[in-house]
Amino acid sequence: MFATILKSVLRQMRRHPLYVGLNIFGLALGIGVFLTLALLVRYEYSFNAALPNVDRLVRVDTRWAMPGTPPFEFAGSTFRVLPFLREDFPEIEAGIRLENTDLRTERDGTFSSFVSGLTDPAFFSVFGLKLLHGTPDQALARPDGLVLSAGAAIRLFGTTDVMGRMVPLNRDGVTVTHTVTGVLAHRTTPDFLSGIEMLAPFSSGDMTTRLCFLSWGSDCGSIYLKFRRPGDADAVNARLRDFVIRHAAGADSDSSALGLHPEKIFGLLLAKLGEARFNDFHVLYAEDGVDRTVINSIGLMGLLALALACANAVNLATARAGLRAREVAIRKTLGASRRVLFIQFTGEAMLAAAIAGVLGLALCEILVPEVASLTGEELVVRYGLVAVVLPLIVLVCGFASGIYPSMVLSGYRPAAVLAAARMPSGGRGAARLRDALVMGQFGIAITIVICMLVINRQTDFMRTADPGYVRSGLLIGSPMPGSDLAAQRRMLDALRAVPGVVTAGFGELAPRPNTKNFGTYSYDGLAGPIRVSLLQDVVSTGYFEVYRPRLLAGRGFDATRGQDDMPSRDEMQTRTANAILNARAVSRFGFASPDQAIGKIIRSDRRMARIVGVIDDERFESPRQAVYPEIAFFDTLAKQPFSEPIPAVRFQGGAESDMARRLNRAWAGILPDIASDFSAADARMAAYYSGDERRGRIFTLGAVAALLIACMGLYGLAAFAAARRVHEIGIRKTLGASGRQIVALLLGDFLRPVAVACLLACPVAWVVMRHWLAGFDERIALTPAHFLIAVAGAFAIAILTVLGQTFHLARAEPARALRAE
Incomplete structure (x- = not known):
């Protein structure tokens, strides 16, 4: 059976290269876009997930409710709180303070800056990161200790074998020589620590003189806790209000306290690191937060691109089905059963999907580096995920694109087909299915285009909006x-x-x-x-x-x-x-x-x-x-x-x-x-709008892919109509219809589903973008211009897509067209 399927696919490629090419390339494009965006979504959802015991790790955040201003949460807390937390909550296994800073080296008057952190010796007890060299328990135990990332070690010394090397570090104008006591192992999993190049312990002067170590109202970094059991964080979170009342209260004259009733303006809460990627989007000064809705939308866009490709394959397969009617009739006459024909045609769809899957994987290899450069994320092709997802995609797409055409083709009656002068077209049901698929394809594509226009316009607005001061000069x-x-x-x-x-x-x-x-x-x-x-x-x-x-x-x-x-x-x-x-x-x-x-x-x-x-x-x-x-x-x-x-x-x-x-x-x-x-x-x-700008480019990529797939489907239908309506056009021209009337008629038929798609897409895009824009204090107005541009662009692209086939039909000579029938 496989040999028969393979021969049939090769024969179809020779006889109808346009249909087969559009089918396979459309599927490959949908699969490639889906795999690329799925890898991006997986990256975002796996952020911090690879940290050891991440279900027991939390960050201590602060919530302020100052008079006259809305309450806000920010990713940080006073360092004064840590010893009290350890004392009051035995559920805490370990806790550390971490201040993000820039430690610099100087050579010949030139400073080299490193992404760095000042922390406590228990850092590795909390996060459990592996070292290439050094012992985690001792790496930050000495006051002059220094832990380097593998990249920082190579940058400074050209090798990772740097234990005991001396590194003079400049911090706020003071140079202190540190000794390398550890080298971090390279990590490929995404988390908030992955960019750190240097770790050094707090000095004794920091803890005795800096305000954030002494006052409840000051902060300079974050506190991270590791609990003994995963459920302990929720239990402690519920008791933090009483904790603040016990420890942060004091007379107004006490500069380290927050007054007699600190709980009215100040609160602590525990943010779970496993959920921080998306929760931090609503937290002030959290640099790693992203909008879950945007990431889900990117994933949905990839899924829709795959659905569009499958719909495109179904559309082209049903349109092409009539061209194989006589083949089916002859094979049935020679004894082929409907079951055998159904298996053959489904197998052909599966084989086409498999070829498209290979091409889609190659396209994914090309797109992933581009998307990584657009988003600034360390995105790579994860073949473990691809090995699971790609065969499933091939099966689903092959079955989805082959089931309906297989049922139609295997159900033809030999006598009716061989007696007919023309090939069957599938009837009104098939025509309605094709129109519905075109409407769905363009509806999705236009929705994505409108969202892309609004996102890019909002990003431009953020970049160019008047900030209240003169930026030039x-x-x-x-x-x-x-x-x-x-x-x-x-x-x-x-x-x-x-x-x-x-x-x-x-x-x-x-x-x-x-x-x-x-x-x-x-x-x-x-x-x-x-x-x-x-x-x-x-x-x-x-x-x-x-x-x-x-x-x-x-x-x-x-x-x-x-x-x-x-x-x-x-x-x-x-x-x-x-x-x-x-x-x-x-x-x-x-x-x-x-x-x-x-x-x-x-x-x-x-x-x-x-x-x-x-x-x-x-x-x-x-x-x-x-x-x-x-x-x-x-x-x-x-x-x-x-x-x-x-x-x-x-x-x-x-x-x-x-x-x-x-x-x-x-x-x-x-x-x-x-x-x-x-x-x-x-x-x-x-930095405030670059994330939206990068993800706006992802929406642009998705919009282009969606429009391209939709246009491929429309072009295939136009080519099908060119083959099916030659006789009709010949009769119309014989009865006096002009070429202009024929063009208007055909364009009306082709563009009707596009118009319906526009009507369906606009309200959906309006609701989605209105919700998204509500997250900005300063935002653009959601005007009809965004919708009109997308609709006009969709119509223009649709017209250009079918114009060649339309003119070809309109210019057909009536005598030749009627004689051909």
């Missing part, structure tokens, strides 16, 4: 460590002296995540006190000239006004500070307009502030996240320093890259032991 540097007043003054003078710099200034906030300082302020309104938690910034002279925020009311800071300079700590209780609010803060305090806020006094526990100006909201973080209500104070560097200020400059008359190099040299003249990286605001903000 703006370069922003790294935070200056420490609080050396003289060094800060020299730094501003050095930056302002660089040729091409118009002005320079300091701020404590800038694009991209950085240390944040919140304070709760109250205003005595008509309905009573209104309390709002404000993000606090301190800016220097030149700041407003550098960022150029829009002034909505009042005035900016003026160095000539002594009252604008921020009061010192000793003056806070006796002197009112002048401050500027952003529009979000004005709204939260209940002022009807920015003008109404000018001159009003707001109070916190430590200071009073008079509002002298209101600026428009400045977006320094993700477009998905609401802008914080913000208050800014003024510091002229006359009496007191900034706390880790971030320099920024406005320049003109030079290339951005050249100006960045000049500024970095000026920085090195003041702080030669600390690396600097002046970069544009757009580059610093790119």
